[in-house]
Amino acid sequence: xKIYIHTKFEENEALLIKEQLSEKYKIVxxxxxxxxxxxxxxxxxxxxxxxxxxxxxxxxxxxxxLQLHSAGLDPYQQLTDHTFKITNLKGFFGQSVAETAVAGIxxxxxxxxxxxxxxxxTKWVGTPLRSxxxxxxxxxxxxxxxxxxxxxxxxxxxxxxxxxxxxDSKTITQLEEHxxxxxxxxxxxxxxxxxxxxxxxxxxxxxxxxxxxxxxGRGSAVDEQALIEMLLxxxxxxxxxxVTATEPLPDDxxxxxxxxxxxxxxxxxxxxxxxxxxxxxxxENLSRFECxxxxxxxxxxxxxx
Amino acid sequence: xKIYIHTKFEENEALLIKEQLSEKYKIVxxxxxxxxxxxxxxxxxxxxxxxxxxxxxxxxxxxxxLQLHSAGLDPYQQLTDHTFKITNLKGFFGQSVAETAVAGIxxxxxxxxxxxxxxxxTKWVGTPLRSxxxxxxxxxxxxxxxxxxxxxxxxxxxxxxxxxxxxDSKTITQLEEHxxxxxxxxxxxxxxxxxxxxxxxxxxxxxxxxxxxxxxGRGSAVDEQALIEMLLxxxxxxxxxxVTATEPLPDDxxxxxxxxxxxxxxxxxxxxxxxxxxxxxxxENLSRFECxxxxxxxxxxxxxx
Numbered sequence: 001x002k003i004y005i006h007t008k009f010e011e012n013e014a015l016l017i018k019e020q021l022s023e024k025y026k027i028v029x030x031x032x033x034x035x036x037x038x039x040x041x042x043x044x045x046x047x048x049x050x051x052x053x054x055x056x057x058x059x060x061x062x063x064x065x066l067q068l069h070s071a072g073l074d075p076y077q078q079l080t081d082h083t084f085k086i087t088n089l090k091g092f093f094g095q096s097v098a099e100t101a102v103a104g105i106x107x108x109x110x111x112x113x114x115x116x117x118x119x120x121x122t123k124w125v126g127t128p129l130r131s132x133x134x135x136x137x138x139x140x141x142x143x144x145x146x147x148x149x150x151x152x153x154x155x156x157x158x159x160x161x162x163x164x165x166x167x168d169s170k171t172i173t174q175l176e177e178h179x180x181x182x183x184x185x186x187x188x189x190x191x192x193x194x195x196x197x198x199x200x201x202x203x204x205x206x207x208x209x210x211x212x213x214x215x216x217g218r219g220s221a222v223d224e225q226a227l228i229e230m231l232l233x234x235x236x237x238x239x240x241x242x243v244t245a246t247e248p249l250p251d252d253x254x255x256x257x258x259x260x261x262x263x264x265x266x267x268x269x270x271x272x273x274x275x276x277x278x279x280x281x282x283x284e285n286l287s288r289f290e291c292x293x294x295x296x297x298x299x300x301x302x303x304x305x
Numbered sequence: 306x307k308i309y310i311h312t313k314f315e316e317n318e319a320l321l322i323k324e325q326l327s328e329k330y331k332i333v334x335x336x337x338x339x340x341x342x343x344x345x346x347x348x349x350x351x352x353x354x355x356x357x358x359x360x361x362x363x364x365x366x367x368x369x370x371l372q373l374h375s376a377g378l379d380p381y382q383q384l385t386d387h388t389f390k391i392t393n394l395k396g397f398f399g400q401s402v403a404e405t406a407v408a409g410i411x412x413x414x415x416x417x418x419x420x421x422x423x424x425x426x427t428k429w430v431g432t433p434l435r436s437x438x439x440x441x442x443x444x445x446x447x448x449x450x451x452x453x454x455x456x457x458x459x460x461x462x463x464x465x466x467x468x469x470x471x472x473d474s475k476t477i478t479q480l481e482e483h484x485x486x487x488x489x490x491x492x493x494x495x496x497x498x499x500x501x502x503x504x505x506x507x508x509x510x511x512x513x514x515x516x517x518x519x520x521x522g523r524g525s526a527v528d529e530q531a532l533i534e535m536l537l538x539x540x541x542x543x544x545x546x547x548v549t550a551t552e553p554l555p556d557d558x559x560x561x562x563x564x565x566x567x568x569x570x571x572x573x574x575x576x577x578x579x580x581x582x583x584x585x586x587x588x589e590n591l592s593r594f595e596c597x598x599x600x601x602x603x604x605x606x607x608x609x610x
Contacts, residue, residue: 095442099465103411107421110408111572116421119568122561124553130575137400159463160404248429256427263424267416270435 002026004042006050007069013275020283047289049282054078065289067282068299071269072218074191077301086299087285089278093269094148097242100268101149101186101216102156104240108212109134113262136160142167142178144198145188145217147305153186169194179206189217192304201226210237216268219243228254231261242268307331309347311355312374318580325588352594354587359383370594372587373604376574377523379496382606391604392590394583398574399453402547405573406454406491406521407461409545413517414439418567441465447472447483449503450493450522452610458491474499484511494522497609506531515542521573524548533559536566547573 003025005017014029021027028045030038042048042056042063049067054075057066063084068076071089079086107113111133118125139162143150146168154164165178175198179185185207189195199213199222207213213236215222224245230236238260246253247266255261271277285295299305308330310322319334326332333350335343347353347361347368354372359380362371368389373381376394384391412418416438423430444467448455451473459469470483480503484490490512494500504518504527512518518541520527529550535541543565551558552571560566576582590600604610 095440096438099411099441100415103408103415103417106404106408107412107417110405110569112408112412112417112567112569113421115569115572116412116418116567117425118570119418119561119566120422120425122556124570126553126570126572127575129570129572130579131577133401133572133575133577135400135576136404156464159461248431251427256424261424262417262421264415264417264420265423265429265431265434267420267431267434267438270432270438271440272436272438274435 001047002028002041002045003047003049004045004052005029005031006038006042006048006052007275007278009275009279013279016276016279021286047286057082060084065295067285069278071305072190073299073301073304076299077304079301085295086301087295087297088299088305089281090297090299090305091148092278092281094152096271096274097149097188097216097268098152098156100242100264101153101188101214101240104214104242104262104264105184105186105212106136107262108238108240108260109136114259136162138162139183140181141165141184141186142182143186143188144172144175145190147188147190149188149216150186153188172198176203176206179203180208182207182211184212184214186214187217187221189221190305191218191220196220197223199223199227204230205235207236209235212237212240214240216240216242219245219247228258231258234260236260238262240264242266306352307333307346307350308352308354309350309357310334310336311343311347311353311357312580312583314580314584318584321581321584326591352591362387365389370600372590374583376610377495378604378606378609381604382609384606390600391606392600392602393604393610394586395602395604395610396453397583397586399457401576401579402454402493402521402573403457403461405547405569406458406493406519406545409519409547409567409569410489410491410517411441412567413543413545413565414441419564441467443467444488445486446470446489446491447487448491448493449477449480450495452493452495454493454521455491458493477503481508481511484508485513487512487516489517489519491519492522492526494526495610496523496525501525502528504528504532509535510540512541514540517542517545519545521545521547524550524552533563536563539565541565543567545569547571 008031018027028041039056042052043060044062046062046064048063050069057079065085068088071093111129141162141164143153143166146166150166154166157164201223204226231239240262242264243266288295313336323332333346344361347357348365349367351367351369353368355374362384370390373393376398378393416434446467446469448458448471451471455471459471462469506528509531536544545567547569548571593600
């Protein structure tokens, strides 16, 4: 049985896969063969680990199981009539993304990004900065999304004495009631028809001018132009954006220059052992596949996560 | 009875004091009178709020109570034979300093300071950054000092699934046992004969090369030259320093330029309502003073906090 690997791994990571699987399987790692040979290798594989081009996934007749290396399903929602199973990494990034969300909140409140700028300029300000800082203590936090990320954000805030509310796909109808009294919004939403444009101009304007907007879900959840206008006009305290409408962010984009915005460049899902841990997840799911057990994280293409 | 105020307050803050106290007391705010008149006004006051020069405190015969606006007692340990009570703001800065400590840890682990530098340079790196990041999840944290700051650091970490140990003045003898397995040291120590130079070169070298050193106590606790050498030689992962041996940090100091150091410029004790909250603390202690009740935070000059 052939396994095709379509993820960019370091040498030691690829080695781990081969060590574990070469006795039982034919392993083909896309990165190790010429680009023009890859599609052909994929099309004769029974199992694939990695996010292959949609066109390949539409063409395969041999594939039994596609393990994605992402939580997001885009663009595979467009698949129809596929006969293979699709699993994703739902939940895998919860801790990591939630840690970046809280890191971003604390960076804004405790002035870390401003202090970093001063450090680059060899500029001591000290005491006068103190009155510009804020405490997370007592803050009213609204977390959107009750998946692995949203629940983990709530967990991480346990010791901070915040008033945290988590809205899931059912309770999201209460969004507008909560916005006017919220200090910090943390959007952790996947991209679905319901979440696209959820934060339109009207809803954004329900927020206090002291509110901090954090987005670690998908850029499509927010009307970015409306958000930028509010930030420019000090109608919001600030924004921490791991995701934006366009990534990479174009050089001439306004967001780069805004002092009340922290851009984390879609890194929130990452950590030093991310790939090793992904491989471990795949190997565990593979052992289930071998025994005919139910795979973990069967993707629901219709729902979008 | 005269109250002399020796703290730099904004107009609205000074107004709050006057509104609350002018009926009962003669209030003199040092900042509002010529500099050369201040010592004389202090010397005829019964109560003082603020850190007056040591020489004044040595000279007064009228003072009954000195409420400091700091947690630190320096330089008042040098007082001998004083007849007035001294109270400080011990515990007042716990939440704020602990939040900056955790903000700093998360900033280093989640790359916030590096991402801020990239933002200043309008430079998108994105995915390749992910493998440089770390998770606080599971980290072994050693907190030095079991005062308000140390205990609050432990509280704030509750949701992060860290293995946190707090050493107080009795258990500090176990320091050397803990250092070789610690991921993150958070020093929250006051300056006392026992803490000065506690982190000498020998003890620093017991740390792992992946360890993060955080100091939100006093700069005198660490051999700064040894720390810098280790950071330059990648014998440590990094440092978050709210305090340094010399403050403000001189322009030509090596620490400014170090990519694995975050300098928070002794701001950790600050927040937007810091002064208002200090005034509230003073007013509450004053009502105890009026009733002859025991004052909160009587300073122990011999102990140093």
